[in-house]
Amino acid sequence: MSDQAFYQQLQQNLASLREQGLFKPERVLASRQGAQVVSEDGRTLINMCANNYLGLSGDPETAKAAAAALDKYGYGLSSVRFICGTQTVHKELERALSNFLGTEDTILYAAAFDANGGVFEPLFDENDAIISDALNHASLIDGIRLCKAARYRYANNDMADLEKQLQAATEAGKRHKVIVTDGVFSMDGTIAQLDKIVELAEKYGALTLVDDSHASGFMGKTGRGTHEHCGVVGRIDIITGTLGKALGGAMGGFTSGRKEVIETLRQKSRPYLFSNTLAPMIAGASLSVLERISKSTELRDRLHENTAYFRKEIERIGFTIRPGTHPVVPVMLFDAPVAQKFAARMFELGVLLSGFFYPVVPMGQARVRVQLSAAHTREQLDTVLKAFEQAGRELGIIKQ
Numbered sequence: 001m002s003d004q005a006f007y008q009q010l011q012q013n014l015a016s017l018r019e020q021g022l023f024k025p026e027r028v029l030a031s032r033q034g035a036q037v038v039s040e041d042g043r044t045l046i047n048m049c050a051n052n053y054l055g056l057s058g059d060p061e062t063a064k065a066a067a068a069a070l071d072k073y074g075y076g077l078s079s080v081r082f083i084c085g086t087q088t089v090h091k092e093l094e095r096a097l098s099n100f101l102g103t104e105d106t107i108l109y110a111a112a113f114d115a116n117g118g119v120f121e122p123l124f125d126e127n128d129a130i131i132s133d134a135l136n137h138a139s140l141i142d143g144i145r146l147c148k149a150a151r152y153r154y155a156n157n158d159m160a161d162l163e164k165q166l167q168a169a170t171e172a173g174k175r176h177k178v179i180v181t182d183g184v185f186s187m188d189g190t191i192a193q194l195d196k197i198v199e200l201a202e203k204y205g206a207l208t209l210v211d212d213s214h215a216s217g218f219m220g221k222t223g224r225g226t227h228e229h230c231g232v233v234g235r236i237d238i239i240t241g242t243l244g245k246a247l248g249g250a251m252g253g254f255t256s257g258r259k260e261v262i263e264t265l266r267q268k269s270r271p272y273l274f275s276n277t278l279a280p281m282i283a284g285a286s287l288s289v290l291e292r293i294s295k296s297t298e299l300r301d302r303l304h305e306n307t308a309y310f311r312k313e314i315e316r317i318g319f320t321i322r323p324g325t326h327p328v329v330p331v332m333l334f335d336a337p338v339a340q341k342f343a344a345r346m347f348e349l350g351v352l353l354s355g356f357f358y359p360v361v362p363m364g365q366a367r368v369r370v371q372l373s374a375a376h377t378r379e380q381l382d383t384v385l386k387a388f389e390q391a392g393r394e395l396g397i398i399k400q
């Protein structure tokens, strides 16, 4: 406690974040997660900013499955997986995820952040090339930093630039090349063109790695993910993803692919070797979620109906959105202070959503991001749309 300058420096940095409007306060909920939440001051809000795509986070069936696993397997393991932290429920979940994704094997992590942090270093070294989309998730960027492979970056979703980078890596004589992309980019709801990426990978003899955190459970006809949406099931080498979004919403992540890849990760991946096992109640609840969504596409279908309805209506009212089909709907307001004011006004009107502005999105592209859920009722969506209309008029964003 003798270096006072250190603490003063932090205080100054924090004050400057506040001044610039970049400070991120925490919103405190006093209820379960869901389409409707109660904030700590007792107000009821319609929630339009959770990654709760299938509405399973606060769902009683998910909680019941977690409670059953809690009862059977106990609270935790006090061990990493390979010492004495693997239970039958973990193996069952790994098999169920492999079946669901159409892969050979799967390894669980405490978070997708860990899955991405621990996937590159065991598989690739300085002889190899990682070709990464410019808008990839922070955890992929960090994972890539931890490995010695040469890095190539291509402009977001730009297949011509990807091909250029593949050529450059080939000319540099790299041994293995791996194309790395988010399945869905969460700021824009843009879906990666996995069909074209797979074609390019085949042309250049490259591997593919897709982080499908914003797609596992609901994209594609039966909700398997972006690879199903793009018609390339069985043709992606490595899929990483989270159990903390659509697939139950607690926490946990995974990497899935060929068995020799997964076996290598079990031997060498540091977040797996040196971090505690996933809590058995989460494994049990995730299993029940996979069973539920494999039996019926009802939740997935409702989510897509809600998404199509909201996208159509918000445009009819006069707002500009990023076109697409994903339940992430960026409502473009362009100006940062307008986006901030808009989100604040929506909060007063009983709608919870987030404003995003530079540096999270490019300058001049400020927005509020709406995320649909299967749990939203038509009535709730209509209430939200009315609030959009009112706030939009008040702030002069839409005309009478």
Ligand SMILES: *Cc1c(COP(=O)(O)O)cnc(C)c1O
Binding pocket: 110, 111, 112, 113, 114, 116, 137, 139, 182, 186, 211, 212, 213, 214, 241, 242, 243, 244, 251, 252, 253
């Ligand atoms: C949310 C997210 C993660 C992190 O998932 P956690 O399981 O919460 O660590 C990783 N990658 C992408 C693309 C994400 O959207």
